[in-house]
Amino acid sequence: MTVLTHADTSTPLVTFGVLYKVGSRNEDAQHTGFAHLFEHLMFGGTPNIPDYDTPLQNVGAENNAFTTNDYTFYYITLPANNLETAFWIEADRMNELAFTQESLDVQRSVVIEEFKQRCLNVPYGDSEHLVRDLSYTVHPYKWPTIGARVEHIANATLDDVKSFFYSHYAPDNAIVVVAGNIDEEKTFRLAEKWFGGISRQKIVTEIVAEPVQTARRELTVSRKVPAKKITMAYHMGGRVSADYYVTDIVTDLLANGASSRITQNLVKRDHLISDGNAYILGSVDPGLICMTATLLPGVGFDKVETALRNEMLDIINGNFSDYEIQKIKNKSEADKVYEEIDLMSKAINLALFEMIGNVDLINTESEIYNRVTRDDICTAMKRICTSENESVVFYNND
Amino acid sequence: MQPKVNDIELPEIKQFTDIELPNGMTMHLLSGGTQPVVKIDIYTLAGTTSAAKPCVAKTTAELLQEGTLNLSAKQFAEQIDFLGAYLSASASTNYAHISVLCLAKHLAQIADLVSDMLTKPLFGQDEFDIYIDRASQEFKINEQKTSYLARRELLSMLFAEGCRYGRIAHLDDWKKLTLSDVRDFYNKQYTPQGSHIFISGLPSQTDIDTITAAFGQRWAPKPTVFEHIEPIANHKTERRHVAHSNAQQASLAMGLITIKPSDPDFYCLSILTTLLGGYFGSRLMSNLREDKGLTYGIGANLQSNEKYSRLGIYSDLKPDSVDFAINEIFAEIKRLQTEPVGPDELNTLTSYVKGEIIRSLDNTITTANTLSQLMLCGFAHNYNEQLFDTCNTITPDEIMRLANKYLACDKFNIVTCF
Structure with a gap:
């Protein structure tokens, strides 16, 4: 297990995080949503500590968790003088869970309601x-x-739960991060004391690779919504590839801030859409770069699809100024500083950079952004934004 | 073995340094932090209740970002983005709020830009037309959401008919709005009298001088006579259903108007609300989520301003569970009114609230946000210390007394939407 610490004496608090390198990426197609359902079950108590939340609330802590495609992050923020309670309770549930049918039944219903509420x-x-x-x-x-x-969640069994726990929840698949008002040496001693005795599980992760897309795909759906929406997606590299930095800059050029290209051109100049966005998934395995737009009444999909494609063509053809690139680099430099204001965001970032293999990147990644050239951008986008690599969803309002 | 539980202590809370600016507005300064950033928050008495028509206050605030007399909307956006700043402008019940976060090294330029937007907005016809199209579309999308519809209906039921505090907008209001409505509202309401400016982070003395010039000198007072719009609570209570043609889930919203933050009972009422539905271990979450699995979440909260508080209970759940859930909510309230809270639960509750107070005061930017909200909503200057002390002194009897006094089941308005 990796333990990361970050001492900051300006705060009276500590954020204690545990990142497990398991997310929906580790599910099979017949049991989807399971990593997230399992996250809920991690709050169902253990043979040793039947109630997870109360001992934490008793020491003034707030706790929660979230699951992504790549990882699951559990966190506790509490007054620094009660830090050891966080070690105690997180080590305990890494070691063993209670696995009760009752907890599974309740959390299945809770997650189904969450599914409805969000989706x-x-x-x-x-x-x-x-x-x-x-x-x-x-x-x-x-x-x-x-x-x-929803059915996949409804069908989850207690055996699924047990096997998921033993396949993924172990120290050799976890990163612990302790950030805040701490003594670092003492923190490492606490980590040894509470987590040192938990045995490894020899985690095996086998994930099937996505084959190269060879033809354009499209899907049209009709829903009861007030406006049409289009999303265009293209395959790109993973989080540690060069594609990540280039596409991050490109999506900022397209859609970050009121001065961005999609806002200025499609919303304000051409009056085609009410809102547009461009984003990358930023996933560990090869991800997607997406453009999306909500159409104004009376505007057709073909017009907006062409307009979005033209925005991308302008990038591929180098029709952007050095000033614009500098603007995006300024923004990412500032964002790095803003992310350091909040304790929780510092803790999450430390764990994420360790997960992708290099915690030092948290301090040096700005240099990588700064080295990206105009040529890098044009070359990469020409390779990524081809018709064969494109998938388009037309979300119709009929 | 469980580690020793240490007492939770309240660290010393930093307070604003107040500086009177030449135009009469007060600047509240909170210096500190580990990062070279500055946040500026300006609140002016141009909230939704200051406007005679719906949509005017929101449109005026949001259009401020669309250009100045010196810079077109595009030029203005370019400059803000080039400096890596985050700018927003919005309107709530009482105040319009302009907020900007920037690197300290860019503060002088940012202060000039934001000062121009506040004192010399463009309010162009093209920008207005585009804004209305976008806002109408956003409004139509919101009207497809059960939670939006339920909360909006509840708000309208809590206040007497015609009272601006409970006024809701319709699509037609967006269509009828004109640029002159916006200009008139701006001319009348956007003035330093009654406004506050909060500065947090690490500004230098030169930065403070720049801010003083930008907002304390260049923003001249206007001969404004403010209308005093009083919130008038609706004394009838009822249950309403809002029909939604394709809802997959029901939204429930319940609420009542109650005491203002300056009331001596407010501290205990705040703790009582947390006990009912303000944290993961609350009565409502324990019952409806963790015991019965009926919902992803249910919460109770108090939203306060100087004149009143609104106690609300909100959840999304299966349509066929709605009546059962309402009965359970009332059963939980009755339990609070008739059974004293046990010592363990009381300890859990007050420890959690103490932790929340400390978390709301972590780092300079967060502290300034918390303290500014308290100040603008009429809380005592030592509210956090008082609430922390109340955690140590509150008794089960006091909680029962307040549950009877403030949570009478027949005083709740109820809305369901599905």
Whole structure:
């Protein structure tokens, strides 16, 4: 198990985080949403500590967790003088869970209601499902962390739960981060004391690679929504590839801030859409770069698809100024500073950089952004944004 | 073995240094932090209740970002983005709020830009037309959300008919709005009288001088006579259903109007609300989520301003569980009114609240946000210390007394939407 510390004496608090390198990426296509359901079950108590939350609330702590496609992050923020309680309770549930049918039954219902609240009962709530399902054919990024379908959550069994725990929840698959008002040496001693005795599980992670896409894909759906929406997605490299930095800059050029190209050109100049965005998934395995737009009444999909493609063509053809690149680099330099204000965001970032293999990147990544050239951008985007590599979802309002 | 539980202590809370600016506005300064950033927050008495029509206050605040007399909307956006700053402008019930976060080294330029936007906005017809199209579309999308519809309906039921505090907008209001409405509202309401400016982070003395010139000198007072719009609570209570044609889940919103933050009972009421539905271990979460699995979440909270507080209970759940859930909510309230809270639960609750107070005061930017909200909403200057002390002194009897006094089940308005 890796332990990271970050001492900051300006705060009276500590954030204690545990990142398990397991997410929906580790699920199979018949049991989707399981990593996230399992995250809920991690709060169901252990043979040793039957109630997870109360001992933490008793020491003034707030705790929660979230699951992504690549990892699951559990965190506790508490007054620094009660730090050891966090070690005690997190080591205990890494060691063993209670696995009760009752807890599984309740959390299955809770997660099904969460699924409805996030995806089924809000306009465009299933957009992510559609884009992933169209873009990926076999890789588990084909579904979002909430799961492909409600039925998969309803069908989860206690045996599934047990085997998931023993296959993924172990010290050799975890990163512990302790950030805040701490004595670093003492913190490492506490880590040894509480986690040192938990045995390894020899984690095996085998994930099927997504084959190269060879033809354009499109999907049209009709839903009861007030406006049409289009999403265009292209396969790109993973989090540690050169693609990540280039596409991060490109999506900022397209859609970060009021001065960005999609806002200025499609919203304000051409009056085609009410809102647009461009983003990357930023996933560990090869991800997606996406452009999306909500159409104004009376505007057709073809017009907006062409307009978005033209924005991308301008990038491929180098029709952007050095000033614009400098603007994006300024923004990412500032963002790095803003991310250091909040304790929780520091803790999460430390764990994430360790997960992708190099915690020092947290301090040196700005240099990588600064080295990206105009040529790098044009070359990479020309390779990525081809018709064969494109998937388009037309979300219709009929 | 469980580690020793140490007492939770309240660290010394930093307070604003107040500086009177030449135009009469007060600057509240909180210096500190580990990062070279500065945040500026300006609040002016141009919230939704200051406007005679719906949509005017929101439109005026948001259009401030669309260009100045010196810079077009595009030029203005370019400059803000080039400096890596985050700028927003919005309107809430009482105040319009302009907020900007920037690197300290860019503060002088940012202060000039934001000062221009506040004192010399463009309010161009093209920008207005585009804004209205976007805002109408956003409004239509919101009207498809059960939670939005339920909360909006509840708000309108809590206040007497015609009272601006409970006024809700319709699509037609967006269509009827004109640029002159916006200009008139701006001319009348955007003035340093009654406004506050909060500065947090690490500004230098030169930066403070720049801010003083940008907002304390260049922003001239206007001969404004403010209308005093009083919130008038609706004394009828009822249950309403809002029909939604394709809901997959029901939204429930319940609420009542209650005491303002300056009331001596407020501290205990705040703790009582947390016990009912303000944390993961609350009565409502334990019952409806962790015991019965009926919902992903249910919460109770108090939203306060100088004149009143709004106690609300909100959840999303299966349509066929709604009546059962309402009964359970009332059963939990009755338990609070008739059974004293046990010592273990009381200890858990007050320890959690103490932790929340400390978390709300972590780092300079967060502390300034917390303290500014308290100040603008009429809380005592030592609210956090008082609430912390109340955690140590509150008794089960006091909680029962307040549950009877403030959570009468027949005083709740109830809305369901599905």
